[in-house]
Amino acid sequence: MAVTQDKTAKKNAKKPEPSMGKDELLQAYGTMLLIRRFEEKAGQLYGMGLIAGFCHLYIGQEAVVVGMKHATSEGDEVITSYRDHGHMLACDMDPKGVMAELTGRSGGYSRGKGGSMHMFSREKNFFGGHGIVGAQVSLGTGLGFSNWYRGNDRVSLTYFGDGAANQGQVYESFNLASLMKLPVIFIIENNRYSMGTSVERATASHDLSQNAAPWGMASLSVDGMDVMAVKAAGEIAVAHCRAGKGPFLLEMQTYRYRGHSMSDPAKYRTREEVQRMRAEHDCLDAAKKLLEDMGVTEAELKKLDDEIKARVQDAADFAQTSPEPDEAEIWTDVLVESV
């Protein structure tokens, strides 16, 4: 199976001026690296039996959430599917709390009751972490609705995959958001495979950015492996939403290096395809090269890498030492107790 990413991305992606200077790119690189290292560690802990159940790693797709983070402001809401660890770290949620949720401990963001797919932070405006494919698209439309209702200028970033893009409620949401001109940025993270089924086998319209057209919604297809291209496209979408022009669809052409979940035998694609994407399109490699061109030294990058490794190790340690939730917790949070 041929990966058609290059063709589409080059045709549509906006790549004019660099959208970040040296300091900002260094910061973005750091966040992408944090996500990469965090996910590698999570994979390791899963292999050790410390993380159980479903665990969907984000490795390869880091530029998408980080680029969008750099295009948005504090207060903008984020909601996504079950492949959510990267989104949480990009929202500045504490890696310790995320990792401790993965291990099902009381120090986790959901106090151990949610797991990998169900984490939230009201403080950081991260609205989950949803395990039903496509459900978060309607919910994210509701986040945009609440901003419209309150008349503030926040936007809702509603992420979903190419697989969810075939769910009916996604298009119900496109219609509602377009009809009511809600400030929602719909972001398809097209990593080419919905579990084991390629986009070509699952979706009649292979250019997912065109799925906005029936609702008159603006859209862009973006090279989602390039953090600066993501930021530039994100800024266009954010400005559109904040100006009251309604929703915007961004199709991020991206790729996941790991399996759909930890138990994925990955028979649906070749090892060579994955290797080629890693070698030629990796978001970290590209950002690193740019940083070196901008004069950032090897030593500085090494120092950053060491700091991040230490943070991730701290998170892993915390996730193993934080106690399991008290057994009484099984009965709490079923309902809000009325005041």
Added chain:
Amino acid sequence: MATEILMPALSPTMTEGKLSKWLKKVGDDVKSGDVIAEIETDKATMEVEAVDEGKILSILVPEGAEGVAVNAVIATLGVEGETAKAAPAPAFAPKADAPKAEAKAPAAVKTEHHEIAEPSWGETKPTTVREALREAMSLEMRADPDVFLLGEEVAQYQGAYKISQGMLDEFGPRRVIDTPITEHGFTGMAVGAAMNGLKPIVEFMTFNFSMQAIDQIINSAAKTLYMSGGQMGCPIVFRGPNGAASRVGAQHSQCFASWYAHCPGLKVVAPWSAADAKGLLRAAIRDPNPVVFLENEILYGQTFDCPTSDDFVLPIGKAKVERVGSDVTIVAFSIMVDVALKAAEILAGQGISAEVINLRTIRPLDIATIVNSVKKTNRVVSVEEGWPFAGIGSEICMTVTEHCFDWLDAPPVRVAGLDVPMPYAANLEKLALPQPNWVVDAVKKII
């Protein structure tokens, strides 16, 4: 031979209506398809078209007449020269004093059943369930700018069942929102808005359509608080008519009480009277949790005494003893309270004293009220219109068995709708839904 033009039924639940306007007068020729009159039903103003051709020979019901029964002769039609046959006594009695058709107390509701009134709520006035629901929403929307209503036809159309009539005028299109027919999408949108702190009221045109959206109700609204370790509450109300209406077939006649009551994280409320509707809907809107609020279309037009106090609100999770008795406890909810009360009346004539409990809330179930009653009467019969298998009756029977088995003098009995999809034919539909004599028979089996 003159043809009689009859008052038509223009909705499945219409029993009477107002003849608001004649568009033809005596002597006019009409062709089939001509609009001859306008009729106001409990839901909308509708046009009456002529079916036959001819000349209007007589108009038997004057313009403006209210409470005209379905199938009453309203005019006669014939050929030139033919005279109207002696007009039968009009089947309606013009009610000059009645302010509205719906203010008439339905025969089904007997005031003596209100002997156990709401305590301390002061003045009451005759109110339809429809008005009570509207008042509850309007009062809460006036008090809290975060509360809004959305659903199909709730705004410009004034509500498919006129529940939200006038609310668009008062609250404007930002707070009374017409949605496209897109239950899955708008329910998810409302749940997302609730997670971000707003307090939506989602109207389903009927709860049958909520199945399109049930994933968002169960997986998103009910479970997220738990999955988020208490961070993401979802203060939302899902409301609309539930259960059988009349002659609308299997897809539009289903009780969802058991479905929603199964799921932790939801509250499930099922009002019977206008007071239940008003007091419980206000409580549901104020509740910080998702509440499924199961109304009944047939009850919408029925009139009950309802407290007028601005502070009137009823607690979720409390049942009400509607009729005190000593020989058997009959537990019912929604329109089945009516069936239970009728059965109790029949039983009283046979020397059997039945206590009738109106559950009001299905989840959390008011176990104490049920158990206290059964400890007194030593017998229990549950009544619901939903299917028997894994129904609310099963839960009532098991609850009683768990909590007061030693007080029982006979096994618990459940009365439920027949275990079939709802048939359309009038006789079969009647056979499928619990009738008072079913309850009487059930009681007599254990006494």
